[in-house]
Amino acid sequence: MQASEPGETPYVQVTDDIKLTVWDRHEVELSMDGTLLQLIHGLEEKYKGLYAKDIFYENRALYLYDLMQGKGAEEIDKKMSTSLYDQIASA
Numbered sequence: 001m002q003a004s005e006p007g008e009t010p011y012v013q014v015t016d017d018i019k020l021t022v023w024d025r026h027e028v029e030l031s032m033d034g035t036l037l038q039l040i041h042g043l044e045e046k047y048k049g050l051y052a053k054d055i056f057y058e059n060r061a062l063y064l065y066d067l068m069q070g071k072g073a074e075e076i077d078k079k080m081s082t083s084l085y086d087q088i089a090s091a
Contacts, residue, residue: 015049036063 009021028042040052040063055063 018047018049039063 009023011019011021013019026043026047028039028046030039030042036055039055043052043055044050052063053065054061
């Protein structure tokens with residue numbers, strides 16, 4: 001049995017200006033004092049017409065839209081270095 005080569009990854013046109021695959025990375029520079037809110041605004045500024053629904057770092061959820069609308073809302077404006085980043089770094 002022989003393994004086959006993977007096929008070409010299909011692109012999805014999400015806005016007039018943005019065409020993505022499921023493997024594309026979406027990166028925004030953010031200082032260690034940055035907040036989730038600043039990250040979300042950076043993504044929305046860089047990728048006009050899109051909004052952040054869920055944000056993951058490796059296998060950890062940093063922001064889940066549905067959860068952040070209620071009890072987790074206070075986390076969105078905390079510095080990454082004092083809240084979520086510490087959790088990621090200690091894993």
